[in-house]
Amino acid sequence: MIAPSVLSADFANLQRDVEMINASEAAWFHVDIMDGVFVPNLSFGLPVVEAIHRHATKPLDVHLMIVQPERYIQEFKAAGAHVLTVHIEASTHLHRTLQAIRAEGMLAGVALNPHTPVSAVSEILHDADLFCLMSVNPGFGGQSFIPQTYEKVRQLRRMLDEAGSAAKIEIDGGVNAQNAADLKAAGADVLVAGNAVFKAPDPIGMIAQLHGA
Numbered sequence: 001m002i003a004p005s006v007l008s009a010d011f012a013n014l015q016r017d018v019e020m021i022n023a024s025e026a027a028w029f030h031v032d033i034m035d036g037v038f039v040p041n042l043s044f045g046l047p048v049v050e051a052i053h054r055h056a057t058k059p060l061d062v063h064l065m066i067v068q069p070e071r072y073i074q075e076f077k078a079a080g081a082h083v084l085t086v087h088i089e090a091s092t093h094l095h096r097t098l099q100a101i102r103a104e105g106m107l108a109g110v111a112l113n114p115h116t117p118v119s120a121v122s123e124i125l126h127d128a129d130l131f132c133l134m135s136v137n138p139g140f141g142g143q144s145f146i147p148q149t150y151e152k153v154r155q156l157r158r159m160l161d162e163a164g165s166a167a168k169i170e171i172d173g174g175v176n177a178q179n180a181a182d183l184k185a186a187g188a189d190v191l192v193a194g195n196a197v198f199k200a201p202d203p204i205g206m207i208a209q210l211h212g213a
Helices: 011-022 046-055 069-079 094-103 149-163 180-186 203-211
Strands: 002-004 029-034 060-065 081-087 107-112 130-134 168-172 190-193
Touching (some): 011 203, 060 069, 060 107, 081 130, 094 107
Parallel strands (some): 002 190, 029 060, 081 107, 107 130
8 A cells, every 4th residue: 555645745736736646546645744842843734634635535644743642633533534643652641542543433553763663562453553664763754764664564564463463564754666565575564655756757657656566
């Protein structure tokens, strides 16, 4: 599954880029929410998510890079989120937050920063529908992929298989045509791609290439 990151879209032509993703082989829209506290950058808030949802024909995969994400679960549901991912590093009561996300009818995701070992999620393998491994340090687009991610994917895939969990593994950061096939082989299910898609001469063709990797 390919989830283009709209953080790399042209915000002056957002509807055009949303319609491009609608027409592509992408499965989801990946929407990054940054608060300038958990990460050093600011992105956009609920009104932009609502605007994307109005034009999107595919589900919204909303990634909260914010402190105390549990405060906004109902608001992001109302804005159109299909998947709502919170960071393990930002969630003091992670199990409760995941339960609250599922209670709103969304898929619950957990994101891990590059320094966080996958063993940190060993107690919640059945409580999340998605585990997002950050393959760059969160907060900015255009960063280089961290190679250690491959081993983390393999470790997490073993953990999920042994536990009988159907949760998906998502990779976010530095995904491109050069590493997509290796990530898929390691056990990834969802690839988030920003600059690789939106800076490509043919974005729809690039999505197809990543999808077929």
